[in-house]
Amino acid sequence: MSSPLLSVRDLSVAFHTDDGVVNAVNDISFEVHPGETLAVVGESGSGKSVSAMALMRLLPSSARIQGTIEFDGRDLLGLSPRDMRRLQGNEIAMIFQDPMTALNPVFTVGNQLVEAIRIHNPKVSKRAARERAASMLALVGIPDADERLDNYPHEFSGGMRQRAMIAMGISNEPKLLIADEPTTALDVTIQAQVIEVIKRAQEATGAAMILITHDLGLVAGVAERVQVMYGGRLFETGPTETIYYRSRNPYTRGLISSIPSATARTERRLAPIPGAPPSAINPPKGCVFRPRCQHATDECFTEPGLRRLDEAALHQSRCHYAEQLGEMDTAASGSRT
Amino acid sequence: MSETPSGMSPEDVVDDAPPGSIAADVPSDAAVLAEREGMNITSRSFGRQTWDRFRRHRLALIAAIVLALLATAFIVGPWLSPYGFSERDVLNMRSGPTAEHPFGTDTIGRDLMVRTFLGGRFSLRIALIVALLTTLIGTVIGAIGGYFGGTVDTIVNQTINLFLIIPALVVLLVVGVRFAASPNSIAFLLAILLWPTIARVVRGLFLQYKEQEFVLAAKAAGARAPRIMFRHILPNTFGPIVVNATLLIGVAIILESTLSFLGVGVQPPTPTLGNLIEESKGQLDSKPSAVLIPGGFIVAITLCVNFLGDGLRDALDPTSRKG
Amino acid sequence: MFAYVVRRILSTIPLLLVGTFIVFTLTAISGDPLSRLATADVGEEAYERIIELYGLDQPIPIRYVNWMSSAIQGDMGPAPSQGSQPTFNIVMDRAGNTARLAIPAFFFIAITAITLGVYSAVKQYSKLDYFVTGFSFLGISLPTFVFGLLLQVIFGLWFFDWFGVRPFYVLGMRTVASHGWLDMVRSHVLPIVTLWLVITASESRFQRAAMLEVINSDYIRTARAKGLPRRKVILKHGLRNALIPLVTIWAIDLGLLLGGSVVTETIFAWPGLGRLLLDGIFQQDLNLTMGVIMVVSLLVVAFNLLADLLYGVLDPRIRYE
Numbered sequence: 001m002s003s004p005l006l007s008v009r010d011l012s013v014a015f016h017t018d019d020g021v022v023n024a025v026n027d028i029s030f031e032v033h034p035g036e037t038l039a040v041v042g043e044s045g046s047g048k049s050v051s052a053m054a055l056m057r058l059l060p061s062s063a064r065i066q067g068t069i070e071f072d073g074r075d076l077l078g079l080s081p082r083d084m085r086r087l088q089g090n091e092i093a094m095i096f097q098d099p100m101t102a103l104n105p106v107f108t109v110g111n112q113l114v115e116a117i118r119i120h121n122p123k124v125s126k127r128a129a130r131e132r133a134a135s136m137l138a139l140v141g142i143p144d145a146d147e148r149l150d151n152y153p154h155e156f157s158g159g160m161r162q163r164a165m166i167a168m169g170i171s172n173e174p175k176l177l178i179a180d181e182p183t184t185a186l187d188v189t190i191q192a193q194v195i196e197v198i199k200r201a202q203e204a205t206g207a208a209m210i211l212i213t214h215d216l217g218l219v220a221g222v223a224e225r226v227q228v229m230y231g232g233r234l235f236e237t238g239p240t241e242t243i244y245y246r247s248r249n250p251y252t253r254g255l256i257s258s259i260p261s262a263t264a265r266t267e268r269r270l271a272p273i274p275g276a277p278p279s280a281i282n283p284p285k286g287c288v289f290r291p292r293c294q295h296a297t298d299e300c301f302t303e304p305g306l307r308r309l310d311e312a313a314l315h316q317s318r319c320h321y322a323e324q325l326g327e328m329d330t331a332a333s334g335s336r337t
Numbered sequence: 338m339s340e341t342p343s344g345m346s347p348e349d350v351v352d353d354a355p356p357g358s359i360a361a362d363v364p365s366d367a368a369v370l371a372e373r374e375g376m377n378i379t380s381r382s383f384g385r386q387t388w389d390r391f392r393r394h395r396l397a398l399i400a401a402i403v404l405a406l407l408a409t410a411f412i413v414g415p416w417l418s419p420y421g422f423s424e425r426d427v428l429n430m431r432s433g434p435t436a437e438h439p440f441g442t443d444t445i446g447r448d449l450m451v452r453t454f455l456g457g458r459f460s461l462r463i464a465l466i467v468a469l470l471t472t473l474i475g476t477v478i479g480a481i482g483g484y485f486g487g488t489v490d491t492i493v494n495q496t497i498n499l500f501l502i503i504p505a506l507v508v509l510l511v512v513g514v515r516f517a518a519s520p521n522s523i524a525f526l527l528a529i530l531l532w533p534t535i536a537r538v539v540r541g542l543f544l545q546y547k548e549q550e551f552v553l554a555a556k557a558a559g560a561r562a563p564r565i566m567f568r569h570i571l572p573n574t575f576g577p578i579v580v581n582a583t584l585l586i587g588v589a590i591i592l593e594s595t596l597s598f599l600g601v602g603v604q605p606p607t608p609t610l611g612n613l614i615e616e617s618k619g620q621l622d623s624k625p626s627a628v629l630i631p632g633g634f635i636v637a638i639t640l641c642v643n644f645l646g647d648g649l650r651d652a653l654d655p656t657s658r659k660g
Numbered sequence: 661m662f663a664y665v666v667r668r669i670l671s672t673i674p675l676l677l678v679g680t681f682i683v684f685t686l687t688a689i690s691g692d693p694l695s696r697l698a699t700a701d702v703g704e705e706a707y708e709r710i711i712e713l714y715g716l717d718q719p720i721p722i723r724y725v726n727w728m729s730s731a732i733q734g735d736m737g738p739a740p741s742q743g744s745q746p747t748f749n750i751v752m753d754r755a756g757n758t759a760r761l762a763i764p765a766f767f768f769i770a771i772t773a774i775t776l777g778v779y780s781a782v783k784q785y786s787k788l789d790y791f792v793t794g795f796s797f798l799g800i801s802l803p804t805f806v807f808g809l810l811l812q813v814i815f816g817l818w819f820f821d822w823f824g825v826r827p828f829y830v831l832g833m834r835t836v837a838s839h840g841w842l843d844m845v846r847s848h849v850l851p852i853v854t855l856w857l858v859i860t861a862s863e864s865r866f867q868r869a870a871m872l873e874v875i876n877s878d879y880i881r882t883a884r885a886k887g888l889p890r891r892k893v894i895l896k897h898g899l900r901n902a903l904i905p906l907v908t909i910w911a912i913d914l915g916l917l918l919g920g921s922v923v924t925e926t927i928f929a930w931p932g933l934g935r936l937l938l939d940g941i942f943q944q945d946l947n948l949t950m951g952v953i954m955v956v957s958l959l960v961v962a963f964n965l966l967a968d969l970l971y972g973v974l975d976p977r978i979r980y981e
Contacts, residue, residue: 056885081890088887096885101878104897105977106904116886152976168886502679506922507953508686510941515690591803595923598805599938618809625813632806639801 004031005175005208006055011067013050013059020281024050026232027067032176037202037209039223039240041216041255045277047232048212049097052178055210056094057084072175090120093169093207095198097181099161103153109164110149113137116168136167139204140197159190163197170201177202177209183218195222216252217259220244225314228252231278231288234306238315248309248317248325251289287319295321397648400641407638411461414454422451423606433624440630443616449627456608457634460590463524463609464638467589470528472582475535476571482536483543484566493540500533509592513601520603523596527589535581542574576653580646587642594635610635661972668968672961677728680953684724687941687949714946727950736951741943747951751936755918755955757833758925758932760848762917765855770910773860777867778902781875782894792864799861808854808927815850831929851928855921859913866909871902904974908967915963919956 013025025047032038040048053059055069057076069076071092076084096102104112113133118124124132130149137145140163153161162182169177179198183191199222202209211223219226219240226244227237228251236249247253254273275292278284284291286301293300299320307322309315319325415422420438425445429435432442440449482493512526546552547570555569590610596602597611598618605612610631617627710716714737715723727737736747780792816830827846834847874880875898883897884890920933929935933952940948972978 058881058884085887085889088885090887094885096878096882098878102882104879104883104901106900106975107897115888119886119888154977165882168882499675499678502675503682504679504953504956507683507937507941510922510938511683511686511690511949514941514944587801595803595805598803599922599926614805614809621809621812622817625817628809629813632803632809635806636798636802639803640797643797643801 005034005072006032006210007068007070008051008055009068009070011051011054011069012065013047013054014064015062016064017281022280023283024232024280025054028229028234029067030227030234030237032208032210034175035206035208036225037211037223039211039213039219039226040229041213041219041226042229042235043214043277045231045280046229048229049180050232051229052094052180052210052212055178056088056092058094086120089116089174090172091174092176092178093172093174095162095165095169095177095179095182098185099158099165100185102165103161105153108150108152109137109156110134110151113149113164113168113171117171120172132171133167136171137164139170140164140167140201141193142167158186159194162186162194166194166197166201170205170207173205174207177205177207178212179209180212181214182211184214191218198222215259216255228255231283232280233288233318234316235289235319236315236317237306238309238317242315246315248307248315248322249319250293250295250321250325252317253325254292295325394648394651396644397651400644400648403637404641404645407457407634407641408461411454411457415451415458418448418451418454420448420451422455422608423447434626441624441626443627444620449613449630452608452613453610453631453634456610456613456631457638459520459603459607460593460610460635461638463520463527463593463603464586464589466521466524467527467531467593468582468585470524471531471585471589472535472578474528474532475537476539476574476578478532479536479539479541480543480566480571483540484547484562484570486544486547490540493536497533497536497540500530503530505530505592506595509596510599510601513596513599517604518596518602520607520609523593523603524589527592531585531588535578535585538577538581539574542577543570546570546573576649579653580650583642583646583649587639587646590635590639590642665965665969668965672965676957676961679957680728680950681721681724683953684727684946684950685720687944687946688720688723690944727947731950731954736954737947739940739945739948739951741939741945741948747947750948751933751951751955754920754931754933754936754952757930758920758934759918760833761851761855761924761930761932762914762920764848765852765859766910766914766917768852768856769859769863769913772856773863773867774906776860776864777906778871778894778899780864780868781871784872789868792868796861796865799857800865802857802861804854804858804921804923805927807857808850808924811850811854812927833930851924851930854924854927855917859917863909863913867902867906870905871898874898874902877901904971907970907974911963911967911970912960915960915966918963919959920952 008031009029010027011025011029012023012027015022015024028047028051030038040052042048050059054063054065055071055076057079059065065077067077071087074083074087076087079087103109107115110130110133113136114126114129117129117132118126121129134145134149137148142148142160142163148156153164156164162185166182169179177198182198183194186194195218198209198211209223211219213219216226216228223240225238226240228235228243228249230251236243236247236252238247243252244256247256251273258273273292278288278291286303287293287296288303290296290300297320302320304318304320306316306318309317309322420426425447426438426442429438429442432438434441438448438450440453443449443452478493478496482490482497508530509526516522518526543566552565552569555565560569593602593609594611594614597609598615600615602611602615603609605616613631614628617624617631621628715726718726730737734748736751738744739747739750742750776792776795780786780789783789812830815828816826820826828849829843829847830850832847834843836844839847875894879901880893880897883893888897920935920937922934922938924930925932925934926938933956937949937952937956939945940952
């Protein structure tokens with residue numbers, strides 16, 4: 001395998017609040033290779049967004065970040081703010097969750113796209129940057145792109161704004177694109193379109209992508225690998241196929257059974273996981289998923305480590321019973337009593 | 338304002354003006370972020386959280402203690418003093434601070450310490466009456482407007498708007514010139530002019546709460562309007578009302594003393610802090626202490642009230658924090 | 661846009677009429693001008709003339725309508741407390757004196773409030789932030805007249821005791837024409853500082869809150885994620901948005917400042933609109949009181965409208981149809 005573009009080792013993020021220390025991310029390690037797509041899946045509060053923000057160095061200064069993040073041979077956490085800014089929006093770009101608020105309301109879309117281009121390419125003329133911005137908008141499927149540049153964000157629909165955000169993200173041909181819940185805030189009917197646009201944009205630039213989502217169903221056909229997070233911990237990681245059909249983790253299986261399926265015409269019920277995500281200040285003792293897990297035993301009061309499930313360690317799961325869990329019955333995987 | 342389609346009319350911005358958050362009451366960015374990311378970061382009861390938040394606000398706690406001390410001094414002080422409030426020490430007229438008269442004496446030899454404490458007592462009493470009366474009137478009218486809606490609300494809302502455009506100071510001056518004011522009449526007049534500020538807050542809260550499920554449930558159970566308003570909704574609006582009532586004490590102290598300073602407040606010989614300044618402002622050159630001491634008390638009271646109000650806002654009304 | 665302005669003006673008129681009518685009624689019933697104008701030795705004939713001149717035999721609503729209809733044409737009647745000069749001329753003259761304080765005060769307020777607001781928001785929880793918070797709490801708790809008197813004590817009394825000079829005049833207005841540049845400045849400083857403190861105190865808090873809200877917004881995060889330098893993130897993306905509520909407040913403040921401050925002008929013996937209003941009320945001079953009220957209300961209304969329009973200019977989401 002090629003050398004990784006991004007290599008995260010033992011990343012932990014903690015916040016000190018008046019109520020105590022919030023351990024948002026605990027010792028996660030993963031890699032992203034050039035051009036590949038990694039999906040990071042988890043409920044809100046699982047630490048997936050915080051870890052992405054840590055990659056972008058966008059966390060507030062009160063955040064305590066430990067571990068190493070190596071990107072393209074550079075240690076991101078060690079870079080000076082100035083050097084980091086050279087990467088932000090240039091080699092690593094990010095698309096945020098809510099397109100309604102992520103664009104500055106008082107500047108035109110064109111102004112914000114041109115700014116993104118010229119901040120990293122000061123020699124590009126305004127006119128050339130504008131042309132490039134228009135071609136980016138066209139690429140993400142906005143008709144009359146040139147005229148649309150002069151519109152303000154509020155004159156765009158939600159889906160169009162997210163397209164504009166994607167255009168902004170890829171305008172400097174980044175090596176890594178981080179999409180943080182890019183479709184969550186959008187109408188269900190246009191979610192698929194926007195995912196399509198993201199894929200197209202990624203192909204056009206050859207960027208690797210980290211797709212952060214709480215919707216495991218979105219991942220199929222987009223990501224090569226999936227990484228499931230829960231309570232700030234990595235719970236399972238593996239190739240998408242493996243996760244979908246041979247998951248070795250009760251939490252992942254719960255997520256899968258809560259995917260509404262258009263293909264399964266059977267009476268399969270949507271089965272959301274009962275219970276609430278763990279407190280980040282006082283996590284449950286042992287396995288953090290234990291209170292919600294139907295398989296939990298006394299052994300689960302000790303925290304399980306990540307277990308390798310194949311030779312190459314492509315598939316790993318954080319569960320004492322990873323090997324013992326029965327084969328998934330896809331059709332009835334939601335069957336719980 | 339129907340002219341501004343987005344519903345963000347400039348008036349709204351002005352109306353929502355200073356949320357008044359002092360540095361300590363804005364939640365730390367980390368906590369905001371953690372909460373935004375859906376992290377469950379607290380596990381304490383509401384009462385406990387309220388107390389913790391208030392206690393964390395050290396300034397508010399100190400302010401409450403200072404206020405209590407001041408009030409005690411105002412009430413007990415005059416009894417302990419060897420001088421009566423209108424007793425004249427003709428040998429020591431117009432004196433600055435001395436051992437016998439720590440605050441000095443006025444032009445006709447009255448002890449200024451006794452008069453300042455008595456003045457503080459009257460000022461504080463007026464301010465408390467204003468705060469209570471204003472809150473009472475404002476809450477009842479605001480609740481009626483917000484709860485019943487429709488024509489009733491339109492009338493309430495227009496009345497509020499009308500009062501808000503009437504220049505309060507002009508009315509106070511015009512009325513004050515004509516009628517010699519007693520502490521109670523001044524308090525009453527201030528309350529009549531100030532109630533719309535509370536009414537607007539309460540009306541907004543009632544508009545918001547009356548659609549909520551617990552109210553609908555009470556209605557379905559056959560509760561009558563007054564019961565729903567005062568037993569079900571009012572307790573939920575307690576926080577913002579208490580905060581605003583506290584801040585009103587400061588507003589009332591400033592307004593009352595300003596009126597007295599302009600010569601149309603409480604009439605002498607009743608001392609108030611503003612009166613004392615008005616009586617002594619002619620001797621600013623020779624005896625500034627006679628102005629600065631009551632002035633200092635006014636500032637101390639208002640400052641404490643504002644800190645206290647801010648701490649209470651943080652503790653009782655955490656949703657008002659900007660984060 | 662034009663239609664919007666017309667509609668706004670039309671919709672303000674009823675409010676203005678009701679407001680001025682209330683003040684007119686209160687003033688008219690609270691003072692009996694005859695007691696002042698017609699002392700016993702005036703004689704029956706003069707007495708009748710005064711009653712006729714001021715229409716005192718008419719019911720108050722009629723008197724109000726009469727006064728208002730001539731005021732609209734610029735005739736606010738004579739001001740008996742000012743030697744029966746035309747009220748309009750006196751008011752305009754005093755409005756100029758008030759503007760001498762209002763305009764410089766406004767500039768200082770705008771500059772300091774935005775600087776303090778932005779810095780304390782950007783450096784939240786820093787020493788400077790706590791200082792600004794303390795400053796605004798103190799300013800809000802300090803009644804204008806106490807602060808004005810304090811300035812007089814400091815600069816009129818203590819400063820002289822320590823250094824033997826009085827850097828500023830504590831009473832009265834001096835103009836370039838009457839006293840020269842230096843004295844003009846020396847007489848303007850303290851009243852301007854008084855106005856400045858009172859308004860800046862409450863505004864720096866508001867501006868801090870406005871800026872904080874902007875800084876924590878998603879589009880600021882987007883701007884940072886683009887790799888923009890911090891300075892540009894704050895000054896271009898942050899300030900431009902924070903300005904929207906701020907400019908609105910400024911316009912309203914300017915209107916209030918130009919209307920005159922009763923307390924500040926009283927303390928510093930400044931012949932402006934605020935003092936004139938107080939004089940009118942104390943002298944029970946109905947024409948004068950109403951004249952000042954009219955001008956002040958019109959200023960407030962006009963600057964509120966300006967605030968609205970500026971809001972539309974600054975925020976592209978708002979369109980006035």
